[in-house]
Structures are given as C-alpha cells and as structure tokens.
Amino acid sequence: MGTVGRTGTRFSESTPTHLFILAFEFRNGKFVPVNLLPEFHKSKKTVCAAYSWLSPNYEPERTVKDIPLPTGYRRLESPPGSFQEWLRNLPLKPEKTPILLYTGELKPIQYLHYAIIEIDIGSEDLQQCADIIMRLKAEYHYSRGEFDMIHFKFLNGFKFEYSKWKNGYRLNNSQNGWIKTGDISDDYQGFTEYLYQLYYFANTKSLDSETIPVTTSEIRPGDMFVQGIKPQFNHAVIILDVAENKDREHIFIIGRGNTPAQDLEILKNPEGKSPWHRFKSGDSFQTAQWTFKKTDLKRFPE
Structure with missing residues (x-):
C-alpha cells in the first residue's frame, strides 16, 4: 500500500499563510509519518507532495535520477531539499510514451526524445520553452512554501511577484503595476492562474535578462541554455541532471519545451541514443534542432 497524504493551507487576513503537508506510509501493518518537507522522500511509493500537479495517489515508475549513467561517471552531489535534487526527482512517463502537443495531437517528430516528464502542458499554446523553465x-x-522566492520579469521589465498575487493583487491594464481586486489565497488553482499570467507577458528574452552567466565547468542541475537576444527565433532548455568522471569531465541531461507548447521532453544527444550530452571543443554546443553558444549557459540568481 502506498503513502497517503494531504496538502493545504490555513490562513486569515491577519495571520501569515502556512504550507503544511501531512503524510503517512503503511509499514509493517501500521501507518507511520514520513517527512516530505524540506527534503524529498526517496521512496517511489511515496506520494511526492513536492510536485503539486500530480494526483495524490500517483506513483512514478521512474524519475530523472533513474536514468542510467555511462561507465565511469557519477552524479554530482546535490544539497538535500535543493532545486537540483527536486529536478532529479521529477517523475517520468512510462517508456515509449509519445510526445504530445498542447492540442492533444501527436507531435510530428517523435524520435528526438529519450523520455517525457510527467507534467501537464495546459490546453493553450502558452507553456513553451522558457515558460516551462x-x-x-x-x-x-x-x-x-517559499512564496517570496517566486517572481519573474515581464518583457517590459515589471517584476511579477507571486507574493502579491496570493494576497489578492492583480495586474493593472498596462501590466506594469498592481491593483487589489482578489481574495487572499495560496491554493494551487490560484498559483496556476499566476503562472498563466506569467506565460502571457514573459518569454525567452525576459528570462535571458534575469539570469546570470556561468562557465561550463560550473554546470549543475537547474542551469539553462538561453538564447533570447536574436531578432527572431530564440530558445531555452534546462539542465535536469549532471554527472562527472574522475577527470572532472561533465555530462548532463537536457529538458526541453518548445513552440508550439508540448510535453517537457528529455532530449537525446546529437548521436541519437543517449540522453547524456557533453561539451566538445569550440565555442558552440549542439542539441537536437538547435545550436547554442557555450556562453548561453545561465542560472537563476541565488
């Protein structure tokens, strides 16, 4: 029997909001509590409350960290409870699942992905490459429950803060300020509405403007390749996992959304079999259907 759990909030206008998670696992004939925050429980039979879009009884067959490593490599250590660890524990859809567009139709090209992350796309053409990151x-x-950490820039430079949104503030007509029109709530539906507003007014260019460059020797899960300054076609992908060998040579797994909006896919490398990519000589870096510069490697500020 798997874990049972519940997430929720309790608040009033005069008190701070609190995120709480109650979870128990059936072991040796009885229910025992399990810790889901701030660290993520390791058992696949634990409902991963850290992934709020999943149904309460969802049990992943595998996660990103279950993807096999090439001989001679080991995964970089990641701090417990970190964004790096969270990305490694993202659940994968069953093997051979086809990749879908936001319309529910099959994507015409089905041979570039190694696996698909179990996360919804939405029914509109909004959750594209930068949006999913x-x-x-x-x-x-x-x-x-780190609500003050959720904020992104719009293309016009406006700082779009979830802490404002959950307290009932909404965008003005110019998308450059707040007006108080809603109720106080940090439930998941309201959070999803915040994200959809973000998708409308942020893009690859705005993501590029608020991330900081890192060198290839510093690469870690959560970093991204972002090209947002071209006059027309821009793109972004995210690093989901990183490993290294005894010579400190890195390999890494790339997650990609796209335009039109589609499933979040783990890309095969240009050789077409393994999901593990590596840097080669030269200034550029090749992924399926896109060439980045090594200087496009970025990171969210701490």
Missing part, C-alpha cells in the same frame, strides 16, 4: 522554478518554491 520558469514554471519548474516556481513549482519548486511553491512546494516549499
């Missing part, structure tokens, strides 16, 4: 960062902080 921002969503992952926001979902991580939401799962930990």
Whole structure:
C-alpha cells in the first residue's frame, strides 16, 4: 500500500499563510509519518507532495535520477531539499510514451526524445520553452512554501511577484503595476492562474535578462541554455541532471519545451541514443534542432 497524504493551507487576513503537508506510509501493518518537507522522500511509493500537479495517489515508475549513467561517471552531489535534487526527482512517463502537443495531437517528430516528464502542458499554446523553465522554478518554491522566492520579469521589465498575487493583487491594464481586486489565497488553482499570467507577458528574452552567466565547468542541475537576444527565433532548455568522471569531465541531461507548447521532453544527444550530452571543443554546443553558444549557459540568481 502506498503513502497517503494531504496538502493545504490555513490562513486569515491577519495571520501569515502556512504550507503544511501531512503524510503517512503503511509499514509493517501500521501507518507511520514520513517527512516530505524540506527534503524529498526517496521512496517511489511515496506520494511526492513536492510536485503539486500530480494526483495524490500517483506513483512514478521512474524519475530523472533513474536514468542510467555511462561507465565511469557519477552524479554530482546535490544539497538535500535543493532545486537540483527536486529536478532529479521529477517523475517520468512510462517508456515509449509519445510526445504530445498542447492540442492533444501527436507531435510530428517523435524520435528526438529519450523520455517525457510527467507534467501537464495546459490546453493553450502558452507553456513553451522558457515558460516551462520558469514554471519548474516556481513549482519548486511553491512546494516549499517559499512564496517570496517566486517572481519573474515581464518583457517590459515589471517584476511579477507571486507574493502579491496570493494576497489578492492583480495586474493593472498596462501590466506594469498592481491593483487589489482578489481574495487572499495560496491554493494551487490560484498559483496556476499566476503562472498563466506569467506565460502571457514573459518569454525567452525576459528570462535571458534575469539570469546570470556561468562557465561550463560550473554546470549543475537547474542551469539553462538561453538564447533570447536574436531578432527572431530564440530558445531555452534546462539542465535536469549532471554527472562527472574522475577527470572532472561533465555530462548532463537536457529538458526541453518548445513552440508550439508540448510535453517537457528529455532530449537525446546529437548521436541519437543517449540522453547524456557533453561539451566538445569550440565555442558552440549542439542539441537536437538547435545550436547554442557555450556562453548561453545561465542560472537563476541565488
């Protein structure tokens, strides 16, 4: 029998909000409590309350960290409860699941992905390449009750803060200020509405403007390749896992959304079999269907 759990909030206008998670696992004939925050429970039979979009009884067959490593490599250590660890524990859909567009139709190209992350797309063409990266960062902080950490820039430079949104503030008509029109709530439906507003007014260019460059030797899960300054076609992908060998040579797993909006896929490397990518000589870095510069490697500020 798997874990049973419940997430929720309790608040009033005069008191701070609190995220609480109650979870128990059936062991040796009785229910025992399990700790879900701030660290993520390791058992696959534990309902991962850290991934709020999943149904309460969902049990993943595998996660990102279950993807096999090449001989001679080990995964980089990640601090317990970190964004890096959270990304590694993202659940994967069953093997051979086809990749879908937001319309529910099959994506025409089905041979570039190694696996698909179990996360919804939505029914509109909104959750594209940069949007899914921002969503992952926001979902991580939401799962930990770190509401003040959820904020992103719009293309016009406006700082779009979830802490304002949950307290009932909404955008003015110019999308550059707040007006108090709603109720206080930090439930998941309201959080999802915040994300949809974000998708409308932020993009790859705005993501590029609020991330900081890192060198390839510093790469870690949660970093991203972002090209947001081209006049037309821009793109962004996120690093989901990183490993290294005894010579400190890195390999890494890439997650990608796209335009039109689609499932979050784990890309095969350009050789077409393994999901593990590596840097080669030169200034550029090749992924399926896109060439980045190594200087496009970015990170959210701490």
